[in-house]
Amino acid sequence: MRVRRTLVAGARGLWLTGLSLVGSAALFSLTLVSLALLPIGLGWLTTPPLIALTRRYADQRRRWAHDWTGLRIPDDHRPLPRPQPGLSGLVQHCGRLLRDPATWRELVWLWVDMVAGSLTALLPGVLIVLGIEGFVLPVLIWKGVIHDYQYVFLYASDPTQVALMPVLGAAVLAAALVFNPKLLRAHFRIAAAFLTPPKAELAARVARLTETRHDAVDASAAELRRIERDLHDGAQARLVAMGMDLGTIEALIERDPAKAKELVGRARTSSAEALTELRDLVRGIHPPVLAERGLDDAVRALALRMPLPVEVTGRLPGRPEAPVESAAYFSVSELLTNAVKHADAARMWVDMEHAEGRLRISVGDDGRGGVILPADGTGASGEGGVHSGLRGLERRLGTFDGILAVSSPVGGPTLVTLEIPCALCSPKTSSS
């Protein structure tokens, strides 16, 4: 068992050495060249695929670290929206990749892996080969194949030292038995040291979670207050009025049937109005189509409600969790309403898809564009930009680690893409 582990560690070490010397070195130098090409423009084309390749390369190493030594190396790539089509989208995407600290960590690790990583990985194999050499050498020396050779610190010219060679070989093999798995682990520890995000980033992540949680709590408290107010001033008041009318009717029904009949009509109107108000309230809390059909059809129903033609494409193979579904629905609703109000558009479109564990919805319009996503803390509207509630939307999505990307050149068209990491469950039971 132990021997097997030692041999496996040796073989894996040799494989990793080769990979580090060739793969890491190649990726590192190519990325450097690509970064150097940024000023002349070509780098914007070559860098994103190289970074993506490096990520996959590092991810593979993370997997091996876990499978071979049980070491977990956390992966903390920032969630990125899919690049928008066109050159500007590519540059934007490249910029996002370069701003992600994980990208730079991986680049540094490539260099370390090439040097220290390959060396530590090489040792287990070296120990095994060296140990066996201690047994093979004396035979070759006695047969006269080798005359002048140095085995570690033993010389072939001295028969005593030749006799000691197997002893040293055995010692080296014993060392391999003890140290090989540990050496392989050391290789991955080096990788972990350079790939793991520093504590400061974790702290930032915690701060972000705290912030989004506050936002979520604030938003739901505000929502509850609004519902309470609406019920209090609306349906509740109408029911009181109805009860009063019914009481009066009871008193009048024999004395003044005509008047009683009039009041019955009024009570009916009150109940109809109460129902309408409740219906609108329900739509604002959780739209019935969303409950009945899910996001797909809810967005289609929403599109039909818009005063402008809205083309809806894409189908989701299942349903996201209810909170995600609701957040996505209200985001789309707000984006469409915004476009109708401010964009001066003639048509709009919505595209939905779910891929690689992410729900992605794009909402576009052919309006005047110029919508900007204000940077945090700079207020809602920027110079010349269309006033937008996008910041609030981003906060709402933030609760689900969702993100928002806006492409809206002045003159249009505007394309807002939102992405929420989520799994789909329970394929729809609906037949349509």
Place this chain on the structure above:
Amino acid sequence: MRVVLAEDLFLLRDGLIRMLEAFDFEIAAAVDNGPDLARALEEERPDVAVVDVRLPPTLTDEGLQCALAARRARPGLPVLVLSQHVEQLYARELLADGTGGVGYLLKDRVFDADQFIDAVRRVAAGGTAMDPQVIAQLLSRRSRDRPLARLTPRETEVLELMAEGRSNTAIASKLVVTERAVAKHTSNIFGKLQLPPSDDDNRRVLAVLAYLDRG
């Protein structure tokens, strides 16, 4: 006239049964869930079905799906769908087969017994009963539509009532005009919207709805 009724809330189901019976309908079956409704529609072969969109066990659009499936099995089976909310999306699905005998109303409409019973009878006879809210949604969507903008306010009123599925006689009494006047308005409307004229009430309604739903 035999009715199959599907409504999961006891109070509403009870009220509907009493109302329908008061107007001489025979309740063939009154059920409170989707599977029972499917079975009742299959076995009872009613003259008309009154169905709530949302039914157990899934509490999604089970009732609507049942109604649509039953109409696929038996084209033209009269179905009046009731709901707490109306959606153009659902209306479109109900009207898609173009065979008529379809109603889609807000539950509020049962407040007015006469109107509601009129709608049930209309649907049972192969006509259409669309909720005014559906029509309002359709019209507001087409507010930029040129042919629609050319209608006079009176013609728009007639168009709305016609789209709800009402006959010329009903429209005339509602607007307090003569039937001849309504007939004149309708032919004007069909002219302006460039729809082929038709004397058949039902086909006329479907043509208007199809026009409004386009685009």
